[in-house]
Amino acid sequence: MTRYLALVPAAGSGSRFGGPSPKQYLQLNGRPLMWHTLQALSQVEAISEVVLVLSPGDEWFDDFDWDLPKLRVHRVGGASRAESVRNGLEAMAAGEQDWVLVHDAARCCLSVAAVERLIATLADDQVGGLLALPVPDTVKRADAEGRISATVPRQGLWLAQTPQMFRAGLLARALAGSVADEVTDEASAIERHGHKPRLVEGDAQNFKVTYPRDLALARAILASRKD
Numbered sequence: 164m165t166r167y168l169a170l171v172p173a174a175g176s177g178s179r180f181g182g183p184s185p186k187q188y189l190q191l192n193g194r195p196l197m198w199h200t201l202q203a204l205s206q207v208e209a210i211s212e213v214v215l216v217l218s219p220g221d222e223w224f225d226d227f228d229w230d231l232p233k234l235r236v237h238r239v240g241g242a243s244r245a246e247s248v249r250n251g252l253e254a255m256a257a258g259e260q261d262w263v264l265v266h267d268a269a270r271c272c273l274s275v276a277a278v279e280r281l282i283a284t285l286a287d288d289q290v291g292g293l294l295a296l297p298v299p300d301t302v303k304r305a306d307a308e309g310r311i312s313a314t315v316p317r318q319g320l321w322l323a324q325t326p327q328m329f330r331a332g333l334l335a336r337a338l339a340g341s342v343a344d345e346v347t348d349e350a351s352a353i354e355r356h357g358h359k360p361r362l363v364e365g366d367a368q369n370f371k372v373t374y375p376r377d378l379a380l381a382r383a384i385l386a387s388r389k390d
């Protein structure tokens with residue numbers, strides 16, 4: 164039977180966020196930030212395992228109570244996100260046809276409904292795809308002096324989110340040939356492998372906590388979802 168497995172790369176250092184510990188361990192509404200991420204994925208009925216990829220030198224994970232029965236932990240993170248995902252895929256020993264949903268630990272406001280929409284839309288897809296948002300604003304290209312060199316037509320432009328959902332076999336082959344710096348998400352590795360991933364409408368609340376200014380919004384969104 165085809166399985167749905169979540170793979171969460173969490174081996175980043177959060178250099179843009181800064182601070183003494185990586186952003187995924189910041190306290191957010193009483194839990195570490197990435198607990199909310201892992202909890203949302205765990206609540207998706209179709210997902211049988213939530214595989215977390217930590218850095219081999221992670222000093223923080225064991226300080227918290229995670230209490231998530233679907234969680235499996237591998238300390239095999241690499242120097243880039245692509246490497247962490249590649250190592251995680253190897254460690255989780257998924258079957259060729261299993262669906263793998265790769266999701267950033269730092270996207271902690273993921274909703275169960277968005278993941279279910281992704282799974283339902285891609286159920287019969289040959290390639291797989293990702294959550295993404297059509298660009299809502301006017302888009303400018305800047306020159307080296309910070310002046311506008313062009314207004315870029317926004318038609319057809321989307322912002323990539325996660326989860327990004329692909330068959331384990333195809334994803335492993337695509338990542339094996341990828342150059343870490345040029346592959347910032349799984350979809351770009353699949354594109355380089357000659358396929359066209361499907362874009363599935365995501366959710367503005369599913370943003371990536373990248374800078375300290377993002378924290379207040381994440382806090383408010385999570386608080387609004389409490390019973």
Ligand SMILES: Nc1ccn([C@@H]2O[C@H](COP(=O)(O)OP(=O)(O)OP(=O)(O)O)[C@@H](O)[C@H]2O)c(=O)n1
Pocket residue numbers: 171172173174175176177178179180185187216240241242243244245247248267268269270371372373
């Ligand atoms: N070597 C890396 C780099 C990133 N990630 C993970 O990939 C996700 C998306 O990356 P990003 O938000 O950019 O996180 P960081 O790399 O930690 O942040 P920064 O780029 O600011 O250093 C995060 O959950 C991060 O932990 C990872 O597993 N391994």
Ligand SMILES: C[C@](O)(CO)[C@H](O)COP(=O)(O)O
Pocket residue numbers: 244267322323324325347348349371
């Ligand atoms: C995968 C991703 O979240 C898609 O938007 C993103 O590319 C990863 O983070 P980074 O900021 O590009 O490192």
